[in-house]
Structures are given as C-alpha cells and as structure tokens.
Amino acid sequence: MLDYSIMKPEGILVLKLHAPLSKEDFAGLGAAVDAYLADHPKLHGVLIQSRKFPGWENFGGFAAHMHFVREHHKKVDRVAIVTDSPIAGMAESLAKHFISATIKHFPFADDAQAFAWLEAA
Numbered sequence: 001m002l003d004y005s006i007m008k009p010e011g012i013l014v015l016k017l018h019a020p021l022s023k024e025d026f027a028g029l030g031a032a033v034d035a036y037l038a039d040h041p042k043l044h045g046v047l048i049q050s051r052k053f054p055g056w057e058n059f060g061g062f063a064a065h066m067h068f069v070r071e072h073h074k075k076v077d078r079v080a081i082v083t084d085s086p087i088a089g090m091a092e093s094l095a096k097h098f099i100s101a102t103i104k105h106f107p108f109a110d111d112a113q114a115f116a117w118l119e120a121a
Helices: 023-039 059-075 088-095 108-119
Strands: 002-007 013-016 042-047 076-082 101-104
Touching: 002 023, 013 023, 013 108, 023 042, 023 059, 042 108, 059 076, 076 108, 101 108
Parallel strands: 013 042, 042 076, 076 101
Antiparallel strands: 002 013
C-alpha cells in the first residue's frame, strides 16, 4: 500500500510505503503526478518514506513501479530515500545509473533533514 501527497507550493511528492506495492498503487500515483505536471514543469523532489522497504505485491507491481520511474524521472530534481532498510544504500547506488535525479539516503528518523534537502533544490 502506498500513500502519496503532493506538497504543491514546494513541488515535493511524498510517498509513504506501508505494504507491498501493487500495480493499482502506481496507477493512482501516476494520474496524480501527471495532473500536477500538467501545470508545473517538474517536481523539485520526491520523498520516499518507509521504515523498511515492503517490496512488491507481484511482478505486476514491480513492472508498474519501473514504468512510473521511466515516465517521470526526467521531471524530478531530487529523491530522498528515508528508511532504515539495509537495501537503501544499494538502491541509491543502483538508481543513480538509471535516473537523472540526485538521490540521497536518510535514516528514518531524519525526515526533517530530508525535507530540508529537497526544499533546497
């Protein structure tokens, strides 16, 4: 399950992951982000927050995630990964090769620092 909101004045997309991600999560998210981008040139940042990464519900959820990233990554300045998950460092290093946004990992307790970093974009 994925909760999302767009902080419109700041241009920051906040994603909170609670359960394995599904295809439906990304359908709703894609529509919301596309509506925002229809009126704005880009998102200044994306904050991904989860104490631990929940994974995907199935291959359809994974494929929808990759499609969302492919369609939107060029319209994002920065991505803050806020988690205590041990895979965050690997995800940060790997994603740098595939997306144009600057990516930075923050411990789960440092969400305020992550927001400040995104707002500085």
